[in-house]
Amino acid sequence: MDALVEQLARNLAQRTSRRRLLGLLGKALLGGMALPLLPVARVRSAAAAQEPGDPMTCDYWRYCGFDGNLCSCCGGGITDCPPGSVMSPTGWVGTCKHPVDGKDYIIAYRDCCGKELCGRCACHGDKGDIPIYRTQLDNEVLWCFGVKSGWAVNCTTAVNLGAKM
Amino acid sequence: MLNCLRPRTLLLALLFLVGAAAAFAQVPTSPSTQFPYTGPPTEGVSVLKMPAPGRHWAFIMAPLYGNFLVSQIYVIDGDSAKILGMMTGGLLSTAAVSPDRSRIYVADTFFSRGTRGARTDVVTIYDTKTLAPTGEVVIPPRRLLAAPDNLQLKATSDGRLLLVANMTPATSVTVIDTAGDKVVGEIPTPGCPEFQLVGARRFVSLCGDGAMLSVGFDDAGKVRSEKRSKPFFDPEKDPVYAYPAIIGTENYYVTYHGMVHPMDVASDPPVAGASWSLVSDQEKAQGWRPGGAQPFWGHSASGLIYILMHQGGEWTHKQPGAEVWVFRAKDHRRVQRLTLPEAASSIYVSSDKQPLIFAATPTDVLQFGAKPFTLQVLAADGRYLGKIDQLGGFPAAIFGL
Numbered sequence: 001m002d003a004l005v006e007q008l009a010r011n012l013a014q015r016t017s018r019r020r021l022l023g024l025l026g027k028a029l030l031g032g033m034a035l036p037l038l039p040v041a042r043v044r045s046a047a048a049a050q051e052p053g054d055p056m057t058c059d060y061w062r063y064c065g066f067d068g069n070l071c072s073c074c075g076g077g078i079t080d081c082p083p084g085s086v087m088s089p090t091g092w093v094g095t096c097k098h099p100v101d102g103k104d105y106i107i108a109y110r111d112c113c114g115k116e117l118c119g120r121c122a123c124h125g126d127k128g129d130i131p132i133y134r135t136q137l138d139n140e141v142l143w144c145f146g147v148k149s150g151w152a153v154n155c156t157t158a159v160n161l162g163a164k165m
Numbered sequence: 166m167l168n169c170l171r172p173r174t175l176l177l178a179l180l181f182l183v184g185a186a187a188a189f190a191q192v193p194t195s196p197s198t199q200f201p202y203t204g205p206p207t208e209g210v211s212v213l214k215m216p217a218p219g220r221h222w223a224f225i226m227a228p229l230y231g232n233f234l235v236s237q238i239y240v241i242d243g244d245s246a247k248i249l250g251m252m253t254g255g256l257l258s259t260a261a262v263s264p265d266r267s268r269i270y271v272a273d274t275f276f277s278r279g280t281r282g283a284r285t286d287v288v289t290i291y292d293t294k295t296l297a298p299t300g301e302v303v304i305p306p307r308r309l310l311a312a313p314d315n316l317q318l319k320a321t322s323d324g325r326l327l328l329v330a331n332m333t334p335a336t337s338v339t340v341i342d343t344a345g346d347k348v349v350g351e352i353p354t355p356g357c358p359e360f361q362l363v364g365a366r367r368f369v370s371l372c373g374d375g376a377m378l379s380v381g382f383d384d385a386g387k388v389r390s391e392k393r394s395k396p397f398f399d400p401e402k403d404p405v406y407a408y409p410a411i412i413g414t415e416n417y418y419v420t421y422h423g424m425v426h427p428m429d430v431a432s433d434p435p436v437a438g439a440s441w442s443l444v445s446d447q448e449k450a451q452g453w454r455p456g457g458a459q460p461f462w463g464h465s466a467s468g469l470i471y472i473l474m475h476q477g478g479e480w481t482h483k484q485p486g487a488e489v490w491v492f493r494a495k496d497h498r499r500v501q502r503l504t505l506p507e508a509a510s511s512i513y514v515s516s517d518k519q520p521l522i523f524a525a526t527p528t529d530v531l532q533f534g535a536k537p538f539t540l541q542v543l544a545a546d547g548r549y550l551g552k553i554d555q556l557g558g559f560p561a562a563i564f565g566l
Contacts, residue, residue, distance in 0.1 A: 116231055117531065119531070119533040122532045131371075131404060132359060133358060134373050134400050135332070145334050150276035150282060152276075152279075152280035
């Protein structure tokens, strides 16, 4: 195995300069980072320019399927957890209509875990909420799956995943 | 000067001490001044025992404000409209009673540092005679953590096994042998969370595609048979509430729009019956539909289904209702229309032949200062009998004996 790796490395070194190799590696890393974010980033930047409404109120358009306390009222933001809390890698999803372009967008509601409920701006959207047999659409579940910390939910964010196909 | 005073000062001090000691010894022993008070009681004091279990008992699973790290489980006597006692569970606890009624099981989740730290899941065992905890079974830390309902913890009809619903979010059921209070197995139920026992060693679970999974198992918690029904509802168009109205061996699944899908769960796999509607075209146009956290209950002895109804639009499936519509399951006829003093979000009807209706008002536990809830008690004919107010937490689910 060692010999094989050495041979591969030598072949690579003979065909490529070190600078070029670093450049290639850098591109691969950057590309890898940007690729999965691209569709979301594009939608977010397009929508952010003209997202009317107050994200600290329950009738803000992304909260149509929300259930919990708004992180915007609790030291976090629409898509950001408050300091020291742990963002859950999982969440339930809803479909909300954008008030400007009229399109339906998939919104992921991700809990910020590890601290007691903030208590401010409690909102219950319930649009698209389906009982537990459709777990990913159920807002009655504690969505701290995969979080190493405790399952207390500090507040909940609303991440725009992009227009519904 | 100081030197010549010293012996006299010492003498005075000594006298003072002796006097003080005597005075101290003479402190009256009335309970108001003695601390800590350890004297014998001057009148009868005790910790009360529970009365014998009654058909009009109701158990309310009510997670407390915020993250539900503490859960109230109230034990209510409907006849006197009083609290008999309560248990305090951990995060989103669920409760169930053993078939011989000697034990109350509470499935709990705790974190070692309150909101954080190592997770421990246990089933705590309470003595029904005292409501005191008498033991616990540590279970895998995979318990389903969602709004409590009556599909998350249950003992088999012979009391031998106790089942706990899991979600990681992969779904399974932990099996506990109550003879030794030990975990014996875990049954995977992929895509089909929660369970309802429908036979000595069989449970059914609703699945994401609108079908039903039926699992036979043995005393070792191993799967013996596994069958699936055909899908009997469309979760995309008109989802059913997860907990059905149960009448005998028939499950009546009610949809957000007020359709009823019967499932015969005595069959393996369960077989769908003919669907029917709770609402006429006119009532539908007026926006009548079911709503709440536990919006209906089936009463097997009479064959009646009691449903909390409200007028609202799409996605108002959690909205409380001030009316209870009563339907006879066999001919789909509405036989009664009751009005509650206060709109309720959870309803339970006791299983005896002179049943009581229990209806709990909702409260928003995501807010600081969430107002307490009220449990209303009515006779089966709708007569208002009384209420218990100032109850804490959210009355997510109610059940009885």
